[in-house]
Amino acid sequence: MAYKVGILGATGAVGQEIIRLLHDRNFPFSELHLLASANSAGKIHNYAGNSWIIQEATEECFSDIDICIFSAGAAQSLQFAEAASKSSCIVIDNSSAFRMNPSVPLIIPEVNPDAINDHKGIIANPNCSTAIALMGLYPLHQAFGLKRFIASTYQAVSGSGAAGLKELETQIKAWSDGRSLKSEVYPHQIAFNLIPHVDSFEEDGYTREEMKMLHESKKIMGIDDLLVSCTCVRVPVFRAHCISISAEFERPVSLQSAHSSIQSFQGVELVDDPDNLKYPMPLNYSEKVPCAIGRIRKDRVFNNGLAIWVTGDQLWKGAALNAIQIAELLHTKELIN
Amino acid sequence: MAYKVGILGATGAVGQEIIRLLHDRNFPFSELHLLASANSAGKIHNYAGNSWIIQEATEECFSDIDICIFSAGAAQSLQFAEAASKSSCIVIDNSSAFRMNPSVPLIIPEVNPDAINDHKGIIANPNCSTAIALMGLYPLHQAFGLKRFIASTYQAVSGSGAAGLKELETQIKAWSDGRSLKSEVYPHQIAFNLIPHVDSFEEDGYTREEMKMLHESKKIMGIDDLLVSCTCVRVPVFRAHCISISAEFERPVSLQSAHSSIQSFQGVELVDDPDNLKYPMPLNYSEKVPCAIGRIRKDRVFNNGLAIWVTGDQLWKGAALNAIQIAELLHTKELIN
Numbered sequence: 001m002a003y004k005v006g007i008l009g010a011t012g013a014v015g016q017e018i019i020r021l022l023h024d025r026n027f028p029f030s031e032l033h034l035l036a037s038a039n040s041a042g043k044i045h046n047y048a049g050n051s052w053i054i055q056e057a058t059e060e061c062f063s064d065i066d067i068c069i070f071s072a073g074a075a076q077s078l079q080f081a082e083a084a085s086k087s088s089c090i091v092i093d094n095s096s097a098f099r100m101n102p103s104v105p106l107i108i109p110e111v112n113p114d115a116i117n118d119h120k121g122i123i124a125n126p127n128c129s130t131a132i133a134l135m136g137l138y139p140l141h142q143a144f145g146l147k148r149f150i151a152s153t154y155q156a157v158s159g160s161g162a163a164g165l166k167e168l169e170t171q172i173k174a175w176s177d178g179r180s181l182k183s184e185v186y187p188h189q190i191a192f193n194l195i196p197h198v199d200s201f202e203e204d205g206y207t208r209e210e211m212k213m214l215h216e217s218k219k220i221m222g223i224d225d226l227l228v229s230c231t232c233v234r235v236p237v238f239r240a241h242c243i244s245i246s247a248e249f250e251r252p253v254s255l256q257s258a259h260s261s262i263q264s265f266q267g268v269e270l271v272d273d274p275d276n277l278k279y280p281m282p283l284n285y286s287e288k289v290p291c292a293i294g295r296i297r298k299d300r301v302f303n304n305g306l307a308i309w310v311t312g313d314q315l316w317k318g319a320a321l322n323a324i325q326i327a328e329l330l331h332t333k334e335l336i337n
Numbered sequence: 338m339a340y341k342v343g344i345l346g347a348t349g350a351v352g353q354e355i356i357r358l359l360h361d362r363n364f365p366f367s368e369l370h371l372l373a374s375a376n377s378a379g380k381i382h383n384y385a386g387n388s389w390i391i392q393e394a395t396e397e398c399f400s401d402i403d404i405c406i407f408s409a410g411a412a413q414s415l416q417f418a419e420a421a422s423k424s425s426c427i428v429i430d431n432s433s434a435f436r437m438n439p440s441v442p443l444i445i446p447e448v449n450p451d452a453i454n455d456h457k458g459i460i461a462n463p464n465c466s467t468a469i470a471l472m473g474l475y476p477l478h479q480a481f482g483l484k485r486f487i488a489s490t491y492q493a494v495s496g497s498g499a500a501g502l503k504e505l506e507t508q509i510k511a512w513s514d515g516r517s518l519k520s521e522v523y524p525h526q527i528a529f530n531l532i533p534h535v536d537s538f539e540e541d542g543y544t545r546e547e548m549k550m551l552h553e554s555k556k557i558m559g560i561d562d563l564l565v566s567c568t569c570v571r572v573p574v575f576r577a578h579c580i581s582i583s584a585e586f587e588r589p590v591s592l593q594s595a596h597s598s599i600q601s602f603q604g605v606e607l608v609d610d611p612d613n614l615k616y617p618m619p620l621n622y623s624e625k626v627p628c629a630i631g632r633i634r635k636d637r638v639f640n641n642g643l644a645i646w647v648t649g650d651q652l653w654k655g656a657a658l659n660a661i662q663i664a665e666l667l668h669t670k671e672l673i674n
Contacts, residue, residue, distance in 0.1 A: 148638045152489035152581035154531050154570065176513035193620040194491050194572065194579050196632050196646045201611040205592070205634040214637065229637040229644055231581045233491065235531065236573050242531050244489035244568040244581075255542070274538040283530040295533050297542040300551065300566040301485045307566055309533045 002030035003336060005327070006065040006089070008057055008080060009072030010034035010045065013162040014094060017320035018069055023048050027324060028331065033065055036072070059083035066336055069323045070094060085121040088337060090330065092123050092323050096208075099124040099216060106219050109325040110267045111138045116329055123326050126220060127212040128318025129153050129232065133243045134220060135291040135317065136310035139265035141221055143257050144304065145250030148227035151213055151243050155198055155232060156282060158239035158314045160185050168236055190236050198232040207232055240282035241318060243310045248302035255296060258306055262293050267317070272296050280311035291317050339367035340673060342664070343402040343426070345394055345417060346409030347371035347382065350499040351431060354657035355406055360385050364661060365668065370402055373409070396420035403673055406660045407431060422458040425674060427667065429460050429660045433545075436461040436553060443556050446662040447604045448475045453666055460663055463557060464549040465655025466490050466569065470580045471557060472628040472654065473647035476602035478558055480594050481641065482587030485564035488550055488580050492535055492569060493619060495576035495651045497522050505573055527573050535569040544569055577619030578655060580647045585639035592633060595643055599630050604654070609633050617648035628654055 005022065009015045015034075022029060034045055034054045041056035055061060057076070062068060062084040070077045070093045077097040084091045098104040105115040106124045108131055116123060126134075133151055140146065157164035163185045171181045171191035183189050187197070199209035214228035262270045271280045272294040280292035291312035299305025312318060330336050342359065346352045352371075359366060371382055371391045378393035392398060394413070399405060399421040407414045407430040414434040421428045435441040442452040443461045445468055453460060463471075470488055477483065494501035500522045508518045508528035520526050524534070536546035551565035599607045608617045609631040617629035628649035636642025649655060667673050 150487050150583045150636075150638050152568075154491070154572070172509060173513050176510050187614045188618060189620060192574050193618055194574060195618060196579070196581075196616050197611065197614070205609075205611065205632065206637075227638045229583050229639070229642070231583075231632065231644055231646060233579075233581065233646075235491070237529050237531060242533070242570075244533075244570065246487045246566050246568075272542075274534065274542065277524045277534070279533050281525060281530055281532060283526060295542065295568065299487075300543075301487050301564045302566075305566070307568055309568060309570075 002028040003066040004031040004033070004064060005029040006033040006035055006062070006068035008035045008068055008070045008076060010054060011036045011040045012071060013158060013165060014071040014315055014319040017315045018071065018323065019047050021320055021324050025324060027327060033061065035061060062087035062089040065089045067092065067327055067330065069327070071319065081122055090121055090336060092125060092326050094125045094319055094323055096127065096212070098122050099126065100219065106216060107326050108134055108220055108322060109329045110135065110265065112220050112222070113329055116326070116333065116335065119335065125319065125323045125326060126216050127209070128159055128314045129155060129209065129241055129243060130213050130216040131318050131322055132241050132291055132310055132312035133213065133245060134217060135268050135312060136293040136308050137245065137247060138221060139261040139268070140247065140249070140258055140306060143261035144253050146221065146223060146226065147248045147250055149245050149247035151228065151230045151245045153230070153232045154235045154237070154242040156237040156239050156241055156314050157190060157234065159198070165238060168238065186234065190234060192236060195234040196231065198234055237282045238286065239313060239315050240286045240311055241314045242280070242282055245310065246299045246302060246305060246307045249304045249306070251304060253298065253304050253306050255298065258296050267291065268293055270294070280309055282311055285311045286313055287316070288313055289316065289321060339365040340403040341368040341370070341401060342366040343370040343372055343399070343405035345372045345405055345407045345413060347391060348373045348377045349408060350495060350502060351408040351652055351656040354652045355408065355660065356384050358657055358661050362661060364664060370398065372398060399424035399426040402426045404429065404664055404667065406664070408656065418459055427458055427673060429462060429663045431462045431656055431660055433464065433549065435459050436463065437556065443553060444663050444666070445471055445557055445659060446666045447472065447602065449557055449559070450666055453663070453670065453672065456672065462656065462660045462663060463553050464546070465496055465651045466492060466546065466578055466580060467550050467553040468655050468659055469578050469628055469647055469649035470550065470582060471554060472605050472649060473630040473645050474582065474584060475558060476598040476605070477584065477586065477595060477643060480598035481590050483558065483560060483563065484585045484587055486582050486584035488565065488567045488582045490567070490569045491572045491574070491579040493574040493576045493578055493651050494527060494571065496535070496578070502575060505575065523571065527571060529573060532571040533568065535571055574619045575623065576650060576652050577623045577648055578651045579617070579619055582647065583636045583639060583642060583644045586641045586643070588641060590635065590641050590643050592635065595633050604628065605630055607631065617646055619648055622648045623650055624653070625650055626653065626658060
């Protein structure tokens with residue numbers, strides 16, 4: 001069995017990683033359709049000795065595709081999802097467009113694989129910070145029962161796509177050369193700075209990014225009364241996010257049980273050996289499949305609380321990898337027509 | 338009235354800022370003694386048209402000094418504090434050596450100025466992250482009664498002194514030139530990275546830096562049953578720290594009261610206008626006297642809770658400025674012999 005796979009937004013930072021990971025992970029595809037805006041259509045993309053002509057995304061193009069990963073932003077997802085559905089093309093959507101739609105499963109394959117069983121043609125991929133945070137929190141939830149958590153993020157510029165990566169690089173090189181720094185992607189300089197502003201602000205002062213941590217965590221882990229408070233911050237790091245989390249659980253916690261629950265969970269590594277200077281860092285988990293959990297301590301504010309520090313590649317577990325893992329799950333469960 | 342002022346550790350990053358701020362703030366000094374290790378002794382230091390010969394710190398040198406700011410690390414502070422006391426030289430100590438000593442006042446002048454009244458010759462300057470965090474938390478404590486808080490820090494490399502500043506600069510320039518990066522000050526690369534490790538680790542997995550946030554906060558604010566959980570992280574920023582805080586209070590909170598309590602507190606600015614892209618950032622509060630508080634939201638995890646984001650210059654409010662404000666307080670209160 002091999003599938004005709006499409007990528008909407010193939011020229012973006014996430015799209016490029018999807019092409020790479022489809023090859024690296026030997027996903028069974030017979031055809032690969034690279035879809036993008038009219039601007040990119042007709043260009044040639046080469047990878048691993050193959051080349052593809054980038055096609056303009058149209059409502060008709062999905063009739064040739066079994067499964068399409070959408071990674072071109074919410075507006076494009078909303079524009080093309082219905083056409084894909086009508087063509088019986090399964091959509092794995094990286095955008096926020098459908099995540100909170102009750103009829104769309106929101107999936108982290110290590111966490112809630114069975115929620116995919118009832119999919120109706122669209123499966124949503126979580127927000128990057130949420131996906132990485134839950135890779136640390138879910139095994140602890142299984143062990144102790146999660147009640148509430150407070151998260152502060154340290155988010156890499158890859159979260160703003162190729163343009164974010166370019167902006168940090170350009171600013172750093174300008175600084176090194178003694179030239180003035182320009183900000184185009186971010187509202188303020190990101191080099192040597194911290195910007196406590198990711199996605200747009202809501203009326204209560206939280207950003208949409210901060211609220212995703214609440215809403216998506218509840219949906220993915222199935223904890224209806226979960227309480228979450230989150231502060232999202234952009235940092236001058238290229239492509240791995242970190243999240244500092246203090247969490248309260250229903251049952252008494254122990255460090256030993258926390259360690260073993262993480263060690264027995266798929267897709268994560270326990271990196272918690274401070275005496276040997278080992279703790280998760282973005283540089284060590286860029287272009288890595290697993291997320292890393294470390295700095296595990298008894299939290300001093302919560303009863304039954306743990307403080308943890310989680311790292312994961314934003315472009316991979318936060319986007320492309322999780323999307324491909326969803327495709328792999330559809331394949332394994334024989335859910336693709 | 339003008340004082341004979343000494344600076345122990347005058348050649349360090351904080352020492353340099355002390356020299357600068359003593360001049361900028363017109364502190365009444367008649368003499369300035371720059372004390373350092375034998376390595377630096379005999380060198381000339383110039384500032385604002387004046388020049389000084391750097392003296393080697395010895396037990397005898399304090400007899401000529403009314404007030405000396407110690408900024409050469411805990412070992413030096415322990416070595417020279419007694420000699421200074423015997424010479425009736427008041428010590429303002431930037432190190433951690435005396436902070437938790439019950440007979441040594443630990444002072445943030447805006448927070449607990451009257452604790453200085455009973456000093457016995459040594460006054461301690463708080464840890465940088467704690468000083469900056471409390472500039473945001475204390476006005477809220479006054480308004481609502483602080484019970485507990487969770488803090489995640491984003492700490493600039495200036496916290497490691499001149500060597501930390503140099504390491505980030507050197508790594509960034511090497512990266513820009515395509516050369517390999519060396520780490521000497523930090524155990525790992527700091528450029529484009531995050532290191533969740535500041536100061537040494539204790540047995541329970543917390544670092545000493547993280548525990549300072551608890552112990553020093555309790556002492557400075559006088560809240561004996563305060564609970565604090567803290568995660569300290571080094572970030573590739575030059576000289577202003579940020580702290581993300583979720584705090585729970587005894588009494589109901591309102592954003593309006595939070596704003597007004599901060600606006601009426603000395604030494605801080607309310608920077609909380611996200612619609613106009615205004616929030617505290619390290620670049621905007623480097624080499625600035627006030628700390629900045631913003632991103633103020635009702636916390637979603639705590640009852641009577643607030644989430645805030647605080648920024649302040651590590652070398653200034655986190656060290657040199659606060660020390661000089663302590664000297665100013667001694668002067669105003671006529672506590673210098």
